[in-house]
Amino acid sequence: MSRGQGSRRGGRRGGKGTPGRGGRTPRARGRQSAPERPSGDRAGPSRRLDGTPSGPRGQRRRPDDLGGDVVEGRHAVLELLRVGRRKVHEIVMVEDAPDNPAAAEILDLAGDRRVPITRVNRRRLDALAETDAPQGVVARAAHLRAVPLDELLEPNRRGRVPFLVAFDGITDPGNLGAALRSAETAGATGIVIPRHRAVRLTPAAVKAAAGAVEHLDIALVGGLPAAMATVTDHGIWTVGLDMGGERSIFGSDALTGPVMLILGAEGRGLSRLVGRRCDEVVSIPQKGSLDSLNVSAAAAVACFEVVRRREAEEAT
DSSP states (O other): OOOOOSOOOTTSSOSTTOOOOOOOOOOOOOOSSOOOOOOSBOOSOOBOTTSSBSSOTTOOOOTTEEEOOEEESHHHHHHHHHHOOSOEEEEEEETTOOOOHHHHHHHHHHHHTTOOEEEEOHHHHHHHOSBSOOTTEEEEEOOEEOOOHHHHTOTTGGGSOOEEEEEESOOOHHHHHHHHHHHHHTTOSEEEEESSSSOOBOHHHHHHHTTGGGTOOEEEESOHHHHHHHHHHTTOEEEEEOTTOSEEGGGOSSSSSSEEEEEEBTTTBSOHHHHHHOSEEEEOOOOSSOOOOOHHHHHHHHHHHHHHHHHHHHHO
């Protein structure tokens, strides 16, 4: 649970309503995201699509390895082929794949890129898949690689004001994937994930992201508080999302400039140190009987509030 303050970095960004520096005041304990059991990935060692192990047991992970080598689901596989960011080793599809535009485009793109395609019956494909609903197609590709944090901090990366999204210890792969999908759709310029005590791009996360991982640049950091200090040094405002936030996200003055949104883990919200390091901690107003949103829903609300505020400012 995060205990910290609202806005602390007073005077760095001018203008009416800019949050000022204040003392640390405890916040009510609360959650911005509901606790959920990790779900989606089947237990078991990583393997090739023919069922053989993909590497020696206990093989050391590369420091920049995000995972993502197993891609399941029509949207995820289609975007993997469209973007062409990494090598695709093989694709397995069901023999009775439905005649739809997505399946047809997968076949066309795989043919253009000379990716081997194997047809199997549905029972065999379900046995090879690492998620419960692979939608009739599974691909194996090169692992996604993290980028250095400094690359995400360039002032006009991709011609846009920096808009980063960081995740503080999220362990549910489905939530991570759905949050990445929202962040990419909202135009986030980069993602920050802790190297330890957080899920990476498992098959369930990649499937839930529906192709977003092919477009996003993701940095792995040793510790989120230290990364936040680096982000701050580059003039980027850090805004945490927590039910104990002193103000509503809809009233924040920090979203139109360079910003990094930070979303906490399911159940506990922001960790204490991360909450204290935030320039501002905000909440999403709850109007119903339930007291929390899961992190993927909270990410969607927060990311598109950034979009709304920036478009409103551009229109004035």
